[in-house]
Amino acid sequence: MAHRFLSSANRFSARFAFIFTVSLSCTYLCYSIIFCRGTIMTNQGYEGKRCPPSKNAGGKKLLGKLDNCASLEVRSALDESAAQRGSNDLRDQSKAPGSFGGHWTEAKLRNMSVAQKYGNKKLPNALIVGVKKGGTRAVLEFIRIHPDVRALGTEPHFFDRNYDRGLDWYRGLMPRTLDSQITLEKTPSYFVTREAPRRIAGMSPETKLIVVVRNPVTRAISDYTQTLSKKPDIPTFEELAFKNRSLGLVDTSWNAIRIGMYILHLENWLQYFRLSQMHFVSGERLITDPAGEMGRVQDFLGLKRIITDKHFYFNRTKGFPCLKKPESSSQPRCLGKSKGRTHVQIDQEVIEQLVEFYRPFNIKFYETVGQDFKWD
Ligand SMILES: *[C@@H]1O[C@H](CO)[C@@H](O)[C@H](O)[C@H]1NC(C)=O
Ligand SMILES: *[C@@H]1O[C@H](CO)[C@@H](O)[C@H](O)[C@H]1NC(C)=O
Numbered sequence: 001m002a003h004r005f006l007s008s009a010n011r012f013s014a015r016f017a018f019i020f021t022v023s024l025s026c027t028y029l030c031y032s033i034i035f036c037r038g039t040i041m042t043n044q045g046y047e048g049k050r051c052p053p054s055k056n057a058g059g060k061k062l063l064g065k066l067d068n069c070a071s072l073e074v075r076s077a078l079d080e081s082a083a084q085r086g087s088n089d090l091r092d093q094s095k096a097p098g099s100f101g102g103h104w105t106e107a108k109l110r111n112m113s114v115a116q117k118y119g120n121k122k123l124p125n126a127l128i129v130g131v132k133k134g135g136t137r138a139v140l141e142f143i144r145i146h147p148d149v150r151a152l153g154t155e156p157h158f159f160d161r162n163y164d165r166g167l168d169w170y171r172g173l174m175p176r177t178l179d180s181q182i183t184l185e186k187t188p189s190y191f192v193t194r195e196a197p198r199r200i201a202g203m204s205p206e207t208k209l210i211v212v213v214r215n216p217v218t219r220a221i222s223d224y225t226q227t228l229s230k231k232p233d234i235p236t237f238e239e240l241a242f243k244n245r246s247l248g249l250v251d252t253s254w255n256a257i258r259i260g261m262y263i264l265h266l267e268n269w270l271q272y273f274r275l276s277q278m279h280f281v282s283g284e285r286l287i288t289d290p291a292g293e294m295g296r297v298q299d300f301l302g303l304k305r306i307i308t309d310k311h312f313y314f315n316r317t318k319g320f321p322c323l324k325k326p327e328s329s330s331q332p333r334c335l336g337k338s339k340g341r342t343h344v345q346i347d348q349e350v351i352e353q354l355v356e357f358y359r360p361f362n363i364k365f366y367e368t369v370g371q372d373f374k375w376d
């Protein structure tokens with residue numbers, strides 16, 4: 001092209017020709033990229049058609065100001081997400097008075113409905129693997145208000161109880177997600193399931209793992225309290241916790257005790273995953289500083305920090321933080337929701353014995369994780 005141009009227009013300097021050619025090429029390249037991208041979006045959205053009939057009135061309402069051309073919806077959602085990387089304006093918007101909830105709830109609902117219509121079911125990229133009574137439900141409810149997260153609300157127990165059903169069954173349970181969104185599920189028993197790390201690594205060795213940990217003594221008491229509320233006839237906590245109390249012999253075969261020996265379980269995970277693939281949430285800090293803890297979770301998942309202290313308020317009567325607007329309802333959602341149960345009273349001496357018992361396990365756990373959870 002450059003040659004023909006030069007021969008037919010000799011008067012122009014070679015320099016001008018060069019610049020002209022470069023700018024032509026650039027324009028062509030840009031067009032190609034835009035065209036190519038449009039094609040991909042259209043295919044991804046729905047096969048072939050450019051603008052669908054606006055059949056889903058509810059969805060349309062949720063999509064609000066957006067054009068009702070589906071590929072435009074998807075594209076603008078994706079463009080927004082691209083534009084956001086490296087810009088702060090959305091954060092600022094969330095600071096505007098009265099705009100909390102409004103702005104982000106809208107964004108979340110819009111994304112959800114776009115994902116439901118045009119997304120695909122995918123195996124999870126991240127899992128909340130434990131621990132029972134650590135605060136996993138709260139982390140799930142908190143993280144799922146993020147527009148780029150889609151989470152399964154129930155516990156599928158795939159890697160412990162339902163593994164025989166196969167990965168296709170598992171995928172079928174997942175919510176539809178767009179390519180840019182993270183799929184997440186939580187099942188707290190994975191952390192203490194011997195086969196879980198190997199099986200999860202088998203699904204994808206890049207899976208991100210979140211573990212919500214909490215003082216193992218309080219965790220054990222909370223665990224026992226929950227069991228007691230279902231089976232009031234079980235022996236006392238002390239009877240179950242010790243093989244011989246006067247000898248201080250703790251019964252490590254009791255699940256409520258065993259789960260809290262975090263380091264033993266962690267060692268099993270570290271045979272299949274790098275430590276950098278695991279993120280540990282402090283169940284205690286989740287109560288005192290939910291926004292800070294969730295900030296770190298978002299960083300770990302590679303998400304923009306959208307969930308901030310604007311999303312929480314502290315209920316003094318309950319003593320727990322609450323989410324102003326959870327993903328699936330307009331009612332606030334508090335941590336410790338059904339967990340308003342008061343823990344059974346445990347003899348202080350018993351507690352001290354257990355603190356002693358857990359100490360070496362805790363210290364080893366802090367060293368391995370590189371974080372002091374201050375449980376002692
Ligand atoms: C606990 O150990 C002490 C001292 O060895 C022993 O006398 C006692 O019988 C043991 N109690 C139980 C319940 O095994
Ligand atoms: C705080 O918690 C109490 C006890 O669960 C509940 O009755 C009350 O409605 C809650 N208040 C707010 C503002 O959430």
Ligand SMILES: *[C@H]1O[C@H](CO)[C@@H](O)[C@H](O)[C@H]1NC(C)=O
Nearest residue numbers: 077078081107111147178180
């Ligand atoms: C969802 O909407 C939010 C806010 O507009 C945006 O930041 C995010 O990137 C969107 N995500 C997707 C996958 O559309």
